[in-house]
Amino acid sequence: MNPAAAAPAQGLDWRRLTRRLARQRNVVIGGTIVAFVVAVALLAPLLTPHSPEETDLFNTWAVPGSPNLLGTDKLGRDILSRLIAGAQTSLLVAGAVLAITLAVGTTLGMLAGYVGGRTDSVLMRIVDIMLAFPEVVIAILVASVMGTGTLTVVVSLALVWWPGITRLTRSFVLVIREELYIDAAIVAGTSTAMIFWRHLLPNIAAPLLVRASVGVGFIIMAEATLSFLGLGIQEPQASWGGMIRDGLPALRTDPYLALFGSLALGTTIIGFNLLGDGLRDALDPKLQGR
Amino acid sequence: MSDVLKVSGLGRTFGSGVRPLVAVEDVSFTLAEGETLGVVGESGCGKSTLARMILKLLPATTGRIEIAGQDVTDLEESRMRPLRRQIQAVFQDPVSSLNPRMRVRDIVAEPMRAAGVEADARAGRVDEMLSIVGMPADAGERYPHAFSGGQRQRIAIARALASNPRIVVCDEATSALDVSVQAQVLNLLRDLRARFGLSMLFISHNLGAVRHVGDRVAVMYLGRIVELGSEADIFERPAHPYTQALIAAVPEPTADSVAPPPLAGEIPSARDRPTGCHFHPRCPKAQARCRVEDAMLAERRANHLVRCHFPN
Numbered sequence: 004m005n006p007a008a009a010a011p012a013q014g015l016d017w018r019r020l021t022r023r024l025a026r027q028r029n030v031v032i033g034g035t036i037v038a039f040v041v042a043v044a045l046l047a048p049l050l051t052p053h054s055p056e057e058t059d060l061f062n063t064w065a066v067p068g069s070p071n072l073l074g075t076d077k078l079g080r081d082i083l084s085r086l087i088a089g090a091q092t093s094l095l096v097a098g099a100v101l102a103i104t105l106a107v108g109t110t111l112g113m114l115a116g117y118v119g120g121r122t123d124s125v126l127m128r129i130v131d132i133m134l135a136f137p138e139v140v141i142a143i144l145v146a147s148v149m150g151t152g153t154l155t156v157v158v159s160l161a162l163v164w165w166p167g168i169t170r171l172t173r174s175f176v177l178v179i180r181e182e183l184y185i186d187a188a189i190v191a192g193t194s195t196a197m198i199f200w201r202h203l204l205p206n207i208a209a210p211l212l213v214r215a216s217v218g219v220g221f222i223i224m225a226e227a228t229l230s231f232l233g234l235g236i237q238e239p240q241a242s243w244g245g246m247i248r249d250g251l252p253a254l255r256t257d258p259y260l261a262l263f264g265s266l267a268l269g270t271t272i273i274g275f276n277l278l279g280d281g282l283r284d285a286l287d288p289k290l291q292g293r
Numbered sequence: 294m295s296d297v298l299k300v301s302g303l304g305r306t307f308g309s310g311v312r313p314l315v316a317v318e319d320v321s322f323t324l325a326e327g328e329t330l331g332v333v334g335e336s337g338c339g340k341s342t343l344a345r346m347i348l349k350l351l352p353a354t355t356g357r358i359e360i361a362g363q364d365v366t367d368l369e370e371s372r373m374r375p376l377r378r379q380i381q382a383v384f385q386d387p388v389s390s391l392n393p394r395m396r397v398r399d400i401v402a403e404p405m406r407a408a409g410v411e412a413d414a415r416a417g418r419v420d421e422m423l424s425i426v427g428m429p430a431d432a433g434e435r436y437p438h439a440f441s442g443g444q445r446q447r448i449a450i451a452r453a454l455a456s457n458p459r460i461v462v463c464d465e466a467t468s469a470l471d472v473s474v475q476a477q478v479l480n481l482l483r484d485l486r487a488r489f490g491l492s493m494l495f496i497s498h499n500l501g502a503v504r505h506v507g508d509r510v511a512v513m514y515l516g517r518i519v520e521l522g523s524e525a526d527i528f529e530r531p532a533h534p535y536t537q538a539l540i541a542a543v544p545e546p547t548a549d550s551v552a553p554p555p556l557a558g559e560i561p562s563a564r565d566r567p568t569g570c571h572f573h574p575r576c577p578k579a580q581a582r583c584r585v586e587d588a589m590l591a592e593r594r595a596n597h598l599v600r601c602h603f604p605n
Contacts, residue, residue: 183390187452189370190348192377192407205394 020285029281036274044091053081055088056239064257074259076249082260086267088241092153093271096236097222099157101215104164109211111165112172113199117180127173130166138163138225139232146234156226156235163225164218171214175207209286217279220272227268243268296359297459297492298324298347298380303356304516305342312564316342317516319590320356324460329486329493331507331524333500333539335560339516340496341385344464347494348382349373361459378408378456383482385465387445391437397423397448398433404456422451425488426481443474447481454485461486462494467502479505500543504528509596512536515571516563518590522597532593532604534576570602578603 024030043050052072059079067074073082115126142159149155179185179202188198227244229235236242243264250261301321307314317339324330334340345351347358349365357366360380365373381404384390391400399406401422402415410418423432426447437445446466453461463482467475483506486493495506503510510527512520512535520533531537538556558575561567567574573583582602590600 182392183384183386184392186345186348186350187382187384187390187449188392188403189350190377190380190382191404191452191456192374193403194374194407195370197407201395201399202392206392 024281024285027281027285029277030285031281033274033277033279033281036270037278040090040271040274041094043087044094047087047091051081051084051087053084055080055084055241057081064253066257067259073263074257076246076260077253082246082263085241085246086243086263089243089246089264089267090271092236092240092242093223093226093268096153096156096160096226097219100160100164100222101218103157103161104168104218105211105215107161108165108168109172109204109207112169113176113203113207115169116173116176117195117199117203123173126169130169133162133166134170136163139228139234142229142232142234151234152237153235153240156229159229159234160222160225164222168211168214172207172211175210176203179203179206210283213279213283213286215279216282217276220275220279223268223275224272295326295362296323297326297361298494299357299359300347301357301359303343303346303358304354305339305346305351306354314564315516315566316563317346320513320516320518321590322511322518322521324492324494326459326492327486327490329495329506329508331503331510332494332496332513333498333503333510334513336498337560337563338513339563340498340513341464342516343513344382344462344494344496348380348462374407378404379458380460380462381453381456381458382462382464383446383449383453383466386469387442387449388437388469390449391445393437395436396433397428397435397437397440400437400448401433401451401455403452408456410456418455419451422455423448425454425485426451441474442470443478446470446474446478450478450481450485454489454491457489458491460492460494462496464496465498466495468497468499475499475502482506500528500539512539515560515566517571517600518598519572519600520598521590526594526597530597532597532599533572533601534578535572538577570600572601 052070057080059075062071062075062079063077065071065075065079071081071083073086075081076085111126115123138159141162142155145159145162146155149158185198185202188202193201226235226242227247230242230244231248233248236245238245246264247261247268250258250264254261300323303317303320304315305317307316320343322330332340332343342351346353349368349370353366357364359365360376363376365376398416398419401419405415405418419433424430428444428447428451432440432448437448440448466482467478470478479502482493485491486506493506495503497503504524507524509521509523511518512527512533514535520527520531520536527536528540531540542556556575561571561574569585570576570579570583570588573579576583580603586602588600588602590598593599593604
């Protein structure tokens with residue numbers, strides 16, 4: 004009857020999870036790419052060989068070499084430095100959008116799925132309406148109200164993303180609500196808020212994490228799209244979408260800007276998608292060799 | 294002895310329109326302090342719906358539920374919560390009834406946490422409960438997947454008893470377990486009932502299990518109680534043809550037992566119940582009256598109720 008005698012079992016679970024993740028090639032490859040991009044974004048001020056925003060009109064469209072490793076753009080700014088700064092921009096936007104949409108989406112999704120009834124109907128109709136708008140249309144709407152800029156990108160992408168998270172959460176909750184441990188919790192007298200926190204959330208966290216990981220890839224792409232269209236990140240702040248846009252007119256003569264911008268964007272998206280796919284496989288109980 | 298649970302005229306209908314599904318109809322009984330009432334019936338006879346209504350997991354369509362003298366039928370969940378610790382449950386599937394992402398310690402402590410018991414007191418009580426149900430000392434720190442079905446059901450029992458309830462509803466609590474484990478869990482429930490002076494509502498399709506633990510037994514058919522009496526009344530002097538058929542269908546180890554009267558046909562649909570006595574299409578003694586006139590639950594002898602026109 005001495006609780007101190009018991010060994011912590013949590014560590015064992017983690018070790019097993021780590022082993023299972025390491026077996027997934029997608030997790031390893033995707034995770035490496037993601038870790039690299041995240042590290043670059045975090046260390047951006049230390050890594051940039053030149054200032055990403057400093058122009059040098061005597062050195063425009065330089066080819067890769069020295070001192071500009073990947074060349075320069077039309078204003079003579081160092082492409083490598085702008086790629087690194089762009090990673091920071093992309094991840095910042097993606098992180099902000101994810102934080103907002105996960106908070107809003109899981110809360111509303113749990114409400115809709117668990118409470119049901121009229122709450123569910125109303126929420127799901129709003130979700131349907133929101134899902135009917137393409138992201139660019141919403142972005143144009145937001146931009147016309149707020150002007151262009153980083154905040155506009157975050158707000159429009161959050162508006163685009165929360166309905167999907169809400170609907171996904173709701174579908175998981177509909178399944179979990181049938182579990183007897185939810186009935187047991189009600190019988191135990193647990194409040195609805197605590198049922199959300201202690202029973203629903205831990206059991207939907209894994210699939211939501213997968214969705215979030217794949218989602219980051221899409222959000223980065225959407226941010227690039229908006230910046231490409233001129234609705235998003237504004238000069239002189241670096242963003243991959245903006246770099247691709249600037250590089251396109253010069254594609255035939257000076258392809259490096261568009262090329263390296265696209266490479267950075269593509270690799271990062273693939274990294275997040277691989278990680279998401281691998282996580283899904285690793286966390287899927289049906290694929291677990293327990 | 295006072296009644297800790299009183300159910301009167303309880304009913305539940307699903308859906309509406311021309312053919313609603315009548316899952317439970319006109320169920321009335323009382324449960325005295327320290328008493329165990331067994332509820333038997335085939336699958337689909339409304340046993341679990343009855344349990345869910347009594348546990349307030351499902352609103353009743355008609356009737357009343359009183360717990361310790363208080364009418365809880367239409368009580369809102371927020372006002373029901375303080376009463377929850379009085380009436381706890383053990384469910385059928387011990388895999389589904391334990392949250393896979395919670396440690397056993399937190400699972401067992403849940404009713405106490407909800408009732409506002411402080412963490413220190415909870416920890417002591419959890420250890421006490423786990424040892425009472427026969428779990429190893431380190432079980433609390435582990436997760437449910439580390440345990441077998443029988444052990445999981447022990448954990449569920451520890452959780453049900455942790456808040457010191459007066460009533461425990463066991464909804465097919467042993468049905469998902471292996472036969473050898475069933476007996477252990479049944480014996481555990483019996484011991485605990487005596488030790489804590491519990492009242493139990495023991496719902497099962499297993500006649501043997503109900504006989505093993507029940508002081509009184511209710512037999513359900515198509516959502517209604519067809520016979521209610523003491524364990525001896527039901528098993529030794531069954532008066533309803535359905536009860537007789539159920540008991541006769543249990544294989545006897547002796548050679549001289551007579552072949553049971555075959556119970557023809559399947560249970561009719563709860564959406565389309567037969568006229569008159571609901572049992573008449575399958576009843577070996579059915580007469581013209583049974584086809585048209587519904588039978589009422591009537592006292593045949595003291596405390597032995599039968600819903601039949603021609604009981605014997």
